[in-house]
Amino acid sequence: MPxxxxxxxxxxxxxxxxxxxxxxxxxxxxxYEASLTRGVGERLEAHIHALLSQAEEIRPGELSLPQFIRxxxxxxxxxxxxxxxxNGRGEPVWRSQSASGQDVPRPDDVAAGETRFEEVLDAxxxxxxLTSYGxxxxxxxxxxxxxxxxxAEGQEDYRQMLVSYRRQLWGWLTALAAVLLIVQYAVMHWGxxxxxxxxxxxxxxxxxxxxxxxxxFPFEVQALTDNINLLIKSERAQRERYRASxxxxxxxxxxxxxxxxxxxxxxxxxxxxxxxxxxxxxxxxVKYQLQRAATSGISALAKxxxxxxxxxKIVAALAKVYVEKGVQVEMQVAAQARFYGDxxxxxxxxxxxxxxxxQWCKSRVRVLARPLSDRTGRQGLELCIEDDGPGVPLEHxxxxxxxxxxxxxRVPGHGIGLAVVVDIVLAYGGQMQIADSDWGGASxxxxxxx
Numbered sequence: 001m002p003x004x005x006x007x008x009x010x011x012x013x014x015x016x017x018x019x020x021x022x023x024x025x026x027x028x029x030x031x032y033e034a035s036l037t038r039g040v041g042e043r044l045e046a047h048i049h050a051l052l053s054q055a056e057e058i059r060p061g062e063l064s065l066p067q068f069i070r071x072x073x074x075x076x077x078x079x080x081x082x083x084x085x086x087n088g089r090g091e092p093v094w095r096s097q098s099a100s101g102q103d104v105p106r107p108d109d110v111a112a113g114e115t116r117f118e119e120v121l122d123a124x125x126x127x128x129x130l131t132s133y134g135x136x137x138x139x140x141x142x143x144x145x146x147x148x149x150x151x152a153e154g155q156e157d158y159r160q161m162l163v164s165y166r167r168q169l170w171g172w173l174t175a176l177a178a179v180l181l182i183v184q185y186a187v188m189h190w191g192x193x194x195x196x197x198x199x200x201x202x203x204x205x206x207x208x209x210x211x212x213x214x215x216x217f218p219f220e221v222q223a224l225t226d227n228i229n230l231l232i233k234s235e236r237a238q239r240e241r242y243r244a245s246x247x248x249x250x251x252x253x254x255x256x257x258x259x260x261x262x263x264x265x266x267x268x269x270x271x272x273x274x275x276x277x278x279x280x281x282x283x284x285x286v287k288y289q290l291q292r293a294a295t296s297g298i299s300a301l302a303k304x305x306x307x308x309x310x311x312x313k314i315v316a317a318l319a320k321v322y323v324e325k326g327v328q329v330e331m332q333v334a335a336q337a338r339f340y341g342d343x344x345x346x347x348x349x350x351x352x353x354x355x356x357x358x359q360w361c362k363s364r365v366r367v368l369a370r371p372l373s374d375r376t377g378r379q380g381l382e383l384c385i386e387d388d389g390p391g392v393p394l395e396h397x398x399x400x401x402x403x404x405x406x407x408x409x410r411v412p413g414h415g416i417g418l419a420v421v422v423d424i425v426l427a428y429g430g431q432m433q434i435a436d437s438d439w440g441g442a443s444x445x446x447x448x449x450x
Contacts, residue, residue, distance in 0.1 A: 021177045041117040044131035047151045060145045061087045080154040088146035104152045112136035127155040304338035307369045322358045330366040337369040352417030353385040361387035383446040388439035397434040
């Protein structure tokens with residue numbers, strides 16, 4: 001079954017048209033065959049009346065006809081038209097010259113005034129149309145004699161006419177069906193153009209080339225596009241309000257924490273130590289939970305983010321932070337690589353992974369990114385951050401990739417960043433794997449589905 005709407009409609013129209021053309025051809029063929037058969041019967045009956053008009057009774061039970069019949073086919077051997085006359089005792093009293101050597105089965109009991117039309121086969125299986133007519137002949141001395149006149153015609157011409165008609169009928173109907181299919185396709189293409197245009201504009205919104213679906217559509221489609229535009233506007237506004245609220249919450253929590261930390265100046269050493277230990281930890285927890293809540297996750301209406309631009313900004317910023325280390329960053333980011341999600345989420349993932357790589361590397365870091373496409377043209381993304389550091393021990397890799405790893409169950413030395421990265425990747429339906437890089441360090445591989 002075709003996956004496209006136009007393909008389904010075209011297939012359905014083709015099947016309906018094929019059934020219609022087939023049934024029409026069969027009906028017309030049967031109608032023509034019946035008409036042709038009826039014409040043969042009427043013609044044979046006319047030949048019988050013509051023979052009667054030329055017949056004369058010599059004596060009771062014996063008729064005479066001219067040597068040459070007006071219908072010349074009766075006078076020609078194997079002409080396809082044959083005639084016989086038999087008396088009431090079933091004895092032949094006349095046979096046309098064309099019937100010499102022919103043995104066509106004939107009925108014996110045909111009542112006077114009765115006309116019987118039928119199809120018969122001779123001993124060799126050849127088909128004939130046979131019309132028989134019963135006659136009650138009154139002679140000069142008022143003696144009545146019974147005769148049966150038989151006229152037969154071969155079916156060769158009849159079959160040839162049927163074959164010729166069938167060939168022409170199917171040829172013309174096939175040509176008509178082809179024309180109708182072309183017209184149907186054109187009408188369907190014209191009718192589905194608004195839907196195709198709406199789909200193209202929606203794809204432009206998904207790819208970030210447009211902010212909304214524009215243009216006039218038929219009223220059946222206009223209601224759909226208006227609702228989609230409303231959904232786009234509502235979804236983006238809701239996301240902005242959500243982020244603003246989280247930002248306000250972060251600022252509200254930071255101030256009390258700063259006051260609490262500043263109030264330890266006159267406290268005892270034990271209290272100062274406890275506060276200094278717990279306040280940074282609380283800051284970490286707040287940051288982590290806010291980041292998890294702010295993660296947008298999968299959205300078909302998200303504007304695509306250029307990975308090359310974001311990665312370049314992060315690498316430039318980290319070069320200033322780790323200027324003394326002199327880290328060499330190798331960028332292998334495809335120009336077509338796009339992240340279909342929130343730009344802040346991409347900054348958070350790349351920032352944490354690149355910061356971790358700069359922190360643990362000896363001198364080299366590599367950033368790889370390439371798009372993943374399917375047959376519809378939609379894109380996913382594959383990211384990889386590698387370094388030449390000590391790498392991640394095997395016993396810790398699986399735990400780092402598990403859903404739900406929290407602050408108090410994190411691998412020492414990797415900080416809060418990796419937990420945030422894992423949560424963001426899972427929010428977008430992606431996967432993260434940790435392996436060894438070509439340089440012997442860690443390789444963090446992120447894969448986001450199409």
